Amino acid sequence: MQSESQQIRTPSVAIIGGGIAGATAAVHMAELGLNVHLIEKGSGLVSGPPICHLHAGGNLYREISTEQCIELLKQSIDTIRLYPQTVNKRPTVIAVPYSDGGSPEELYERLITIQDCYAQLVKQDIANKVLGEPADYYKFYSRDEIEALACLEQPKNPTTIDEWLIPFAKHADLDVLIFPVVAVQEYGWSVFRIAASATLALEKMPNCRLKAETQVIGVEESDQGWTVECVDREGNIEFLQVDYLVNACGYETGSIDDLAQKPRERLVEFKAAYVTHWPQCEELWPEVIFHGPRGTPNGMAQLTPYPDGIFQLHGMTKDITLFEDGLVASSADSSQPSLPLRLKTKIQKGWDDDVIIQRSRRAIEHMARFIPDYSVAHEFGTPLFGAQQIPGKDDTLRAADVTFEGKHYARVEVVKGSSAYEAAVKLVQQWQLFHYQDLTIEQLHPVTLALSEAEIESKAKELAQQRTYPQQLAQYYGQ
Numbered sequence: 001m002q003s004e005s006q007q008i009r010t011p012s013v014a015i016i017g018g019g020i021a022g023a024t025a026a027v028h029m030a031e032l033g034l035n036v037h038l039i040e041k042g043s044g045l046v047s048g049p050p051i052c053h054l055h056a057g058g059n060l061y062r063e064i065s066t067e068q069c070i071e072l073l074k075q076s077i078d079t080i081r082l083y084p085q086t087v088n089k090r091p092t093v094i095a096v097p098y099s100d101g102g103s104p105e106e107l108y109e110r111l112i113t114i115q116d117c118y119a120q121l122v123k124q125d126i127a128n129k130v131l132g133e134p135a136d137y138y139k140f141y142s143r144d145e146i147e148a149l150a151c152l153e154q155p156k157n158p159t160t161i162d163e164w165l166i167p168f169a170k171h172a173d174l175d176v177l178i179f180p181v182v183a184v185q186e187y188g189w190s191v192f193r194i195a196a197s198a199t200l201a202l203e204k205m206p207n208c209r210l211k212a213e214t215q216v217i218g219v220e221e222s223d224q225g226w227t228v229e230c231v232d233r234e235g236n237i238e239f240l241q242v243d244y245l246v247n248a249c250g251y252e253t254g255s256i257d258d259l260a261q262k263p264r265e266r267l268v269e270f271k272a273a274y275v276t277h278w279p280q281c282e283e284l285w286p287e288v289i290f291h292g293p294r295g296t297p298n299g300m301a302q303l304t305p306y307p308d309g310i311f312q313l314h315g316m317t318k319d320i321t322l323f324e325d326g327l328v329a330s331s332a333d334s335s336q337p338s339l340p341l342r343l344k345t346k347i348q349k350g351w352d353d354d355v356i357i358q359r360s361r362r363a364i365e366h367m368a369r370f371i372p373d374y375s376v377a378h379e380f381g382t383p384l385f386g387a388q389q390i391p392g393k394d395d396t397l398r399a400a401d402v403t404f405e406g407k408h409y410a411r412v413e414v415v416k417g418s419s420a421y422e423a424a425v426k427l428v429q430q431w432q433l434f435h436y437q438d439l440t441i442e443q444l445h446p447v448t449l450a451l452s453e454a455e456i457e458s459k460a461k462e463l464a465q466q467r468t469y470p471q472q473l474a475q476y477y478g479q
């Protein structure tokens, strides 16, 4: 039987890992008044693998189920409601080139289902209308329509989908594309503004104690909960006693699973995107996806726009975004998949300049196959890179959140950042740490939602600079 003082004591939770998964869980739990310890071995929050696209409908992934797309849509809507200042509102164009071997028609039926789902969500709660009018969720364009747009000047502040598509219409090589192309309201997502939002919110909540530059080196389960052994930068060891333990270590989740003796199958994949500058670009681009079979020389090309002609490029070929032996699995001996040393070294020590230039150049050439004028762009500094975990054995899984072991241990294993908020809510529900009643996301997070656009952008720019990226990646872009 618990004593009275135990019954009224606020539950304590240790979260290991301050990426988007752990930081969002900390923000959510701290807003609910819980006693939170967030332990991050790096110097700041949300500084792991990059995030540039909010997958609000999963339309970039033709291989995933409609159920996963709907899951991603719902999670993305909640994410915008939690972190409204982190998205770059502009559409994404999805084009199928002849080199892909597929057809644009494949996208059609699923888009109707996703749009219907979005309309339902808006009907249930008008606060869900964060992706524009449901009727404008997507729009198909014939070649004639795109050619007509190519004759127009883009207004200074594009607002309609048509206006956003003008640069694509002017510069894409229409002869290599199968029509129609589609534009969908999947927005950009600034990893630096996510980092800034979480950092600023947590700074304002004293019930969350952030231990940065502190690594967890041991965990032990007891009847009461968990003991967590941490070592800080100076080598000081500290033991924390908590009721609940959340493992949110991203691609290193397996190393804590090993310490906790909670085995789990998972995959880890190392990938990179390249920061490039197209100085001649004076228009505001949408994001553009040119589909292609993954891992082949025709792999998908993705152009993500930022202010001032800065673009992030992905190319799903083995010598651009993907890497030889870059996808590894856990084993019977360890839940932690082991990346080849040359990739681990990139994460721990950074990249050689010649590799940055070589891979960025290839990314630019790959994009120029579809946008010939892009060939004049040049590399613009440190690539955005990292390893991403995928729970289980299916490397196409994109919507994953949380799993529980025993009464007091959970791992948050997100593949896409937008799953982080749902995972946080599931932790609280499973452990019955708070009764949500009918409270809205906005009512549950007064501190986070009180942050201003200006303070978030300013903090995000500071973080971008510290992490050696151009400030444009932190700035607002779009409507």
Ligand SMILES: Cc1cc2nc3c(=O)[nH]c(=O)nc-3n(C[C@H](O)[C@H](O)[C@H](O)COP(=O)(O)OP(=O)(O)OC[C@H]3O[C@@H](n4cnc5c(N)ncnc54)[C@H](O)[C@@H]3O)c2cc1C
Pocket (backbone or CB within 6 Å): 016, 017, 018, 019, 020, 021, 022, 039, 040, 041, 042, 046, 047, 048, 049, 050, 051, 052, 053, 054, 055, 214, 215, 216, 217, 248, 249, 250, 251, 252, 269, 270, 271, 272, 273, 384, 385, 386, 387, 388, 389, 412, 413, 414, 415, 416, 417, 418
């Ligand atoms: C090239 C690339 C592009 C991507 N693009 C997108 C995108 O556009 N949109 C999207 O939604 N997702 C994208 N992703 C996926 C996204 O980056 C990841 O899903 C997300 O960052 C995972 O967040 P996380 O918090 O789980 O892990 P992480 O961000 O890896 O955070 C885990 C944290 O745990 C800390 N840690 C680990 N071990 C310990 C320990 N023992 N003690 C203390 N701290 C520890 C680490 O330092 C790290 O900060 C992309 C991934 C890659 C690789």
